[in-house]
Amino acid sequence: MKKYLVFDIGGTAIKFGLIDHSGKLIEKNSVKTPQNYYDFVNLVQSILDRYNNKIRGIAFSVPGRIDHDKDMIFGGGSLPFLDKKSFNNMFEVSVPISVENDGKSAALSELWLGNLKNINNGASIVLGTGVGSGIIMNHHLVYGANYQAGEISFMLNDNANITYNSLEGSLGSAVKMVNEIAEKLNLPDKNDGIKVFNEINNDNKLALRVFKRYCHNIALLIHNIQSVLDLDRYTIGGGISAQKIVTETINSEFDNIRNSLPIIKTTLKRPEIVESKFKNDANLYGALYYWLLKADNVNQLQKDII
Numbered sequence: 001m002k003k004y005l006v007f008d009i010g011g012t013a014i015k016f017g018l019i020d021h022s023g024k025l026i027e028k029n030s031v032k033t034p035q036n037y038y039d040f041v042n043l044v045q046s047i048l049d050r051y052n053n054k055i056r057g058i059a060f061s062v063p064g065r066i067d068h069d070k071d072m073i074f075g076g077g078s079l080p081f082l083d084k085k086s087f088n089n090m091f092e093v094s095v096p097i098s099v100e101n102d103g104k105s106a107a108l109s110e111l112w113l114g115n116l117k118n119i120n121n122g123a124s125i126v127l128g129t130g131v132g133s134g135i136i137m138n139h140h141l142v143y144g145a146n147y148q149a150g151e152i153s154f155m156l157n158d159n160a161n162i163t164y165n166s167l168e169g170s171l172g173s174a175v176k177m178v179n180e181i182a183e184k185l186n187l188p189d190k191n192d193g194i195k196v197f198n199e200i201n202n203d204n205k206l207a208l209r210v211f212k213r214y215c216h217n218i219a220l221l222i223h224n225i226q227s228v229l230d231l232d233r234y235t236i237g238g239g240i241s242a243q244k245i246v247t248e249t250i251n252s253e254f255d256n257i258r259n260s261l262p263i264i265k266t267t268l269k270r271p272e273i274v275e276s277k278f279k280n281d282a283n284l285y286g287a288l289y290y291w292l293l294k295a296d297n298v299n300q301l302q303k304d305i306i
Contacts, residue, residue, distance in 0.1 A: 011078030105286030107134025238275030
């Protein structure tokens with residue numbers, strides 16, 4: 001069996017596991033993300049050493065813009081210490097490594113085995129520490145001129161006050177939404193998403209007010225993307241997408257936006273907004289799919305040369 005070690009490098013946690021070439025998840029683990037470069041490299045290298053002789057390849061999903069021509073991460077998203085770093089130079093391994101952006105990895109997972117598999121034009125939106133996205137056009141992932149297509153975290157929502165908090169990556173942060181509700185409810189653990197969603201599902205007015213405002217912002221984001229790209233379907237991923245009320249409320253708020261202006265409803269066809277098939281594991285699958293696509297391209301190039 002061909003097995004691959006896959007990583008989803010997030011701002012708060014590193015998820016990793018083994019997946020075979022058919023997309024079967026064999027094993028999954030998670031550790032807290034170190035907040036400095038030295039500890040990060042040591043932790044990931046220790047995981048690599050544990051699996052290095054059992055795998056055919058290693059696939060990473062990471063925040064930040066990935067320049068595949070330069071084999072380099074730019075920005076690093078929620079992990080700025082990854083800026084201008086190359087994973088191929090960072091770790092000692094004996095098998096091929098691939099690295100893909102987290103939003104693009106999520107889209108690739110849905111394109112490969114998920115809810116964008118038979119969709120020509122769609123997008124995956126991942127709600128986590130920030131907001132990730134990958135765009136599929138004509139059944140292919142869109143990279144753009146500088147590998148930054150789909151970087152919706154940098155969209156601005158308030159031109160009168162241009163700060164980090166007016167970026168979509170801040171406004172659409174599921175982590176910030178959970179923190180805000182936990183703060184208002186005086187919960188001891190400000191990151192306790194389970195308790196926060198218990199309150200939301202139990203119609204707590206304070207929790208619902210913040211949650212609906214959050215979902216309205218995501219719906220507005222989808223509306224603006226749709227106005228430009230005209231997609232068939234959007235998938236909603238990230239940890240909070242396991243809660244059905246998330247996609248339901250985003251759909252409801254999306255309809256409210258359309259109904260508020262008749263010209264929108266009569267002119268623009270409504271896209272589907274559905275849950276991600278893989279939810280919080282999407283980046284693991286997508287990272288592997290990118291590895292497989294990259295390997296196929298290399299093999300084909302070698303055949304052409306021969």
